[in-house]
Amino acid sequence: MALAPGIHFLAPTIPLYVFEADQPGPSALIQAGIHGDEVAGVHALQELLEAELRPTHGRLLICPIMNPRAYRERQRAATGGLDLNRCFPGDAAADAWELRLARTFMDLVEDERPALMATLHESHKRYDKAADHPTFGQTLVYGVEPMPPIIARTIARLNQRFQLPDERWDPQYFPVATSSTEVIVDAIGCVGICVETWMAFEERRRIAMQKAVVEYLLDEIGVRRI
Numbered sequence: 001m002a003l004a005p006g007i008h009f010l011a012p013t014i015p016l017y018v019f020e021a022d023q024p025g026p027s028a029l030i031q032a033g034i035h036g037d038e039v040a041g042v043h044a045l046q047e048l049l050e051a052e053l054r055p056t057h058g059r060l061l062i063c064p065i066m067n068p069r070a071y072r073e074r075q076r077a078a079t080g081g082l083d084l085n086r087c088f089p090g091d092a093a094a095d096a097w098e099l100r101l102a103r104t105f106m107d108l109v110e111d112e113r114p115a116l117m118a119t120l121h122e123s124h125k126r127y128d129k130a131a132d133h134p135t136f137g138q139t140l141v142y143g144v145e146p147m148p149p150i151i152a153r154t155i156a157r158l159n160q161r162f163q164l165p166d167e168r169w170d171p172q173y174f175p176v177a178t179s180s181t182e183v184i185v186d187a188i189g190c191v192g193i194c195v196e197t198w199m200a201f202e203e204r205r206r207i208a209m210q211k212a213v214v215e216y217l218l219d220e221i222g223v224r225r226i
Contacts, residue, residue, distance in 0.1 A: 019062075025058030030063070031117075031118075035122075036078065039071070041121065041210045056225045082099070086178050088105075109187070110188060117185070120210050123135070125137055137196055147171055167209075197209050
């Protein structure tokens, strides 16, 4: 059952904001902070909420801090904890808090069935397709081919706006079957995107990029039409 508009809690310190427009349309779910050391997406979603970002059509769900325990420590995972991004689909009966939380989030997406699920990440290394190891900074990452058309449209808009050296965005096909995004895509068939800003930029610039990505994705999926 879809949640009523308002603020809900996945756990005592994990708010989920649910907005519903007057006009029918798709749903989008945006979350950040699944890794606690990737802060720009957290701050971007908080700032967008403060600016009263709302859907014009359909529904918008925002979870600004998926992993508050890791975020408080500014670490990928909390001390003694698990990497939440590798805990999906989760287990409601598990001892590990991250596995229980992952199951709660999976229950949410299976009930809501959003058309778009985007997770905001950051990377220490800038994308280089010629590198002999994975690099992600400044990419929209997807794990199912063909590439969803929304990615090309969003990247075109990003590259019109962010034009300083090394700011260029690229798509990247990088399937990771154990990632939260791919587990969700497999479960409900939505468009799943991992947004990766490069940490070499100062924080305010990365926040601006993350905010732009969210706004453009919502435009392109049809949740925000302006």
